[in-house]
Each structure stands twice: as C-alpha cells, then as structure tokens.
Amino acid sequence: MAGFFKSLFQRFTKPDIDWDDLEAALIGGDLGPRLALQIVADLKSRQRTLHGADIVQVAREHVRQILPETIPALDPLPGKPKVLLMIGVNGTGKTTSTAKLAHVLHQRGHKVVLAAADTFRAAAVEQLTVWAERLKIPLVKGPPNCDPAAVCFDGYETALKTQADFLICDTAGRLHTKHNLMEELKKIHRILGRKDETSPHEVWLVVDATTGSNALQQAREFQKAISLTGLIVTKLDGSGKGGVLVNIQQELGIPTRFIGLGERVEDFQPFDAKRFVEELL
Incomplete structure (x- = not known):
C-alpha cells in the first residue's frame, strides 16, 4: 500500500x-x-x-x-439488535469480511448473529457456514435459492429472540449494473424496515483496493440504490494503492470503517486515518 x-x-x-x-x-x-x-x-x-x-x-x-479524524463507534443499540447490511460485487472478499467483522465484535464481548443472504451462490453460504462454525457464531440460512430478504427477516427474528447485539447480513455479490439485483437489495432494506423502521442501521460496501477507479464507480451506483454508511476496503496488502478510499470519501462522503490487510482474521482492522496517511505517503 x-x-x-x-x-x-x-x-x-x-x-x-x-x-x-x-x-x-x-x-x-x-x-x-x-x-x-x-x-x-x-x-x-x-x-x-x-x-x-x-x-x-x-x-x-x-x-x-x-479523511475524518474520528470514526463513529460501532456500539450496540438498547433493546434491539443493530443491523449491518454487507453489500458488494463478487470477488471483493465480502463474505470473508462479514465473518471477520463478526469475529471483531464477538471479541469485544458482543453477541452476534450472522445471516447468509447470498442465497443464489451455494459457495457463499457454505463459506459463511464454515466461518460461523469456526468462530462459534450463530448463523441463519435458508434452502438454496430462497428469498434473501426472508433470510434477513429470519435473522432479525433470531437476533431479537436471543437478545443479540448485532445482526450482520451477507447479501448477494451484486453487479452494480444489474437492475434486478439492485432492486433485490432495496427489498431487503424494506423487509428489515418492517421489523425496525430504523433498520438496517449500517450499510457497508466492500470494495477491492486493487480495482482502483472501478471501486469508485461501484460506490457511486450502490449509493444511488441504497444509502451507504461505510466502506470496507480489502486487499490493501497487495497491489492496492489505497488512494481509492480517499477518492470515495472526497466524492461521496462515505467513510472507511475497516480495512483488510491479509488472509488472517487478525489482518482485518478498524480504519485509522492518521496511521493510514502516514503509511500511504
């Protein structure tokens, strides 16, 4: 980087x-x-x-x-689960980042539920299942090709019943140019809103730092469909130059919340703007 x-x-x-x-x-x-x-x-x-x-x-x-000097704390809400919706295209490391984020929150002492809403890609559900078992975090999933919004709905019910602090929903790896998939994303947003009108409380886009300007274009299109509240930038350990997160912040005002610096769980870290600038330049 x-x-x-x-x-x-x-x-x-x-x-x-x-x-x-x-x-x-x-x-x-x-x-x-x-x-x-x-x-x-x-x-x-x-x-x-x-x-x-x-x-x-x-x-x-x-x-x-x-870059903002401080990033809002990721704290739980009183009396209900805080819902995080993870979105992004295939290949960005979205599902892995979902699991690693759950691990971070679990390590902080929070109770977390995962929802495998990438239902049309069996490998994604299997991948999240393996992560959930490894990290000992509850996972809600449905049959193959089921309605992703229904999985998110069931995930919320489970999180509410078990008094979980966080529900993290891993959604399909959408292409930002595919209208139907973007509409599906809006449906998930609406369904979650029925359980809690303020839900989802966070919508984070996962982007691959090595894709450069394409990551910015993805952020533009997703921002049109659903209001983004944060970024996770992956693959900063490779050829990713890191400048793209600055570019997205300047144009769209979307702050980076976490960065991925490698394959290990420990390589997934909260974004530190001061440290980032020192290392970038």
Whole structure:
C-alpha cells in the first residue's frame, strides 16, 4: 500500500518537476483527478520554497483534510439488535469480511448473529457456514435459492429472540449494473424496515483496493440504490494503492470503517486515518 506513493514522491524531488507527470502519477495511484489537481496546484503555489520532503507533507495535508479524524463507534443499540447490511460485487472478499467483522465484535464481548443472504451462490453460504462454525457464531440460512430478504427477516427474528447485539447480513455479490439485483437489495432494506423502521442501521460496501477507479464507480451506483454508511476496503496488502478510499470519501462522503490487510482474521482492522496517511505517503 505505502510503497507506491513513497517511490512516487522520490521521483519528484528535483527542481525541474514535471507537473503533468506528477498529476498523472497521482491519478494513477487512485487518488482521483480532483485531489490530484488540488495537490499539484498547491505544490505549484509553493514551488519556490519547497524541498523534496515538503512534497510528501503537502500531499499528507490534503489527504488528512479529506479523511475524518474520528470514526463513529460501532456500539450496540438498547433493546434491539443493530443491523449491518454487507453489500458488494463478487470477488471483493465480502463474505470473508462479514465473518471477520463478526469475529471483531464477538471479541469485544458482543453477541452476534450472522445471516447468509447470498442465497443464489451455494459457495457463499457454505463459506459463511464454515466461518460461523469456526468462530462459534450463530448463523441463519435458508434452502438454496430462497428469498434473501426472508433470510434477513429470519435473522432479525433470531437476533431479537436471543437478545443479540448485532445482526450482520451477507447479501448477494451484486453487479452494480444489474437492475434486478439492485432492486433485490432495496427489498431487503424494506423487509428489515418492517421489523425496525430504523433498520438496517449500517450499510457497508466492500470494495477491492486493487480495482482502483472501478471501486469508485461501484460506490457511486450502490449509493444511488441504497444509502451507504461505510466502506470496507480489502486487499490493501497487495497491489492496492489505497488512494481509492480517499477518492470515495472526497466524492461521496462515505467513510472507511475497516480495512483488510491479509488472509488472517487478525489482518482485518478498524480504519485509522492518521496511521493510514502516514503509511500511504
């Protein structure tokens, strides 16, 4: 994650900086055109007094201004389960992230129920079943190809009866371009709202950091269908440059809540903006 930007700014420490190249490189790092232009414009205005290390500091200032200093605590609600809806396209690590989030909450002493609502993909239900057994967390699921909204409804009933603190629903890996699947997502939202008009309380989109601008496009489309309250950004341990979460925050105002830095349960961590900026730049 950090290597890309550190090596990038090392290339632009000479007096004869090619501003177009720097702008293109920042965009290539998934920070997006808007932020890249802002950083370059600021650097140009300070050009006479800048030293090599200052370039990194200026970039950090801009990123810090975009990312929220604090993230709301993920606390339970009094007298009812807090419902988290996990959405995203196939291949982002959504189901694994769902299980790892359940583990984090379980480790904090909370009672968690999982709902396997990715019902049209048997592998997803099987995967979540394995995770639930491993983590010793209750799982609600239905027969193959059953109504995902019904699974979420049953999940809420179970969470309410068992006095669980959290219900986490793993939904189908939707393509943001597929109208019917997006409508299904809205239906889940409506059905949960029948049990509690404020539910789901959190809707988190899982994106793959290695997909760059495509992750931003996914966020745009999902935001149109259902109001997103947070991001989980996975695969930041690989070629993911990390800039995409800054880009999404700046354009859509969706904060990153957790990041995935590897395969282990321990590699799933709450997002720390200060640490992220230091490691990114």
